[in-house]
Amino acid sequence: NSCFPVTIGQAIHFIASHAVTEAYKDSQLYNIFEKDLIVCDGKPLSVYFKFCKKHVHQIRGTDFMRQFLIDVKPGSVHFFLGSTEQSHRGIQEFIKSNSKHKYICHFYSPKFGLEWKKEIDNWIDLIVDTKADYVWVGMGAPKQFKIANEITSRSGKITFSVGAAFDFIAETKRESPNWLNELGLEWAYRFYSEPKRLFRRYTIGNFEFLCIVLYSFLRLTLQKIFKI
Secondary structure, three states: OOOOOOOOOOEEEEEOHHHHHHHHHOHHHHHHHHHOEEEEOOHHHHHHHHHOOOOOEEOOHHHHHHHHHHHOOOOOEEEEEEOOHHHHHHHHHHHHHHOOOOOEEEEEOOOOOOOHHHHHHHHHHHHHHOOOOEEEEEOOOOHHHHHHHHHHHHHOOEEEEOOOHHHHHHOOOOOOOHHHHHOOOHHHHHHHHOHHHHHHHHHHHHHHHHHHHHHHHHHHHHHHHHOO
């Protein structure tokens, strides 16, 4: 089902450059990424990790989720947390049309604007009651990483933080063409599609990420020069 092992009691986060910049500012998020399995979702971040000589899996969250839902073992139970009821219907249609096996799906769409820390007890109760094998979290970065981490920590469930993959698979939002993804320009397509919502992420966020890249370059260069 994947190019990396998926084990019980593990939180798996598909992260882009925006998540890295947030982790540099948020020690809790940084610690989550240190503890859990992170997967590189996007070309710019994969280049950064290779430059830093860090071994991080590279695969788009949408591609992983799409293939996992096609191939996953029969009789498994999935819980989808996040996005809208319209997207949930789209995911159901995708599974019905493409899955090789039959399995059980449960969906929950939290009301917009609710404080997740006040609601997560209820979500975990629902997840446990359904006896879910896999929990998919699509609630936007960076909060989805904290939510998935807490669900796994408290319930032992396998969780996947996949963000907008819910909407792309459901086709309620347009997905970036593969040729743009290969050029590392998926972010530009998303910015063009949702400029108001993503303005801060892809202006200030991209600048912050470039600063992190520059800092890493200077640090590694100095280490080589002075053999620190």
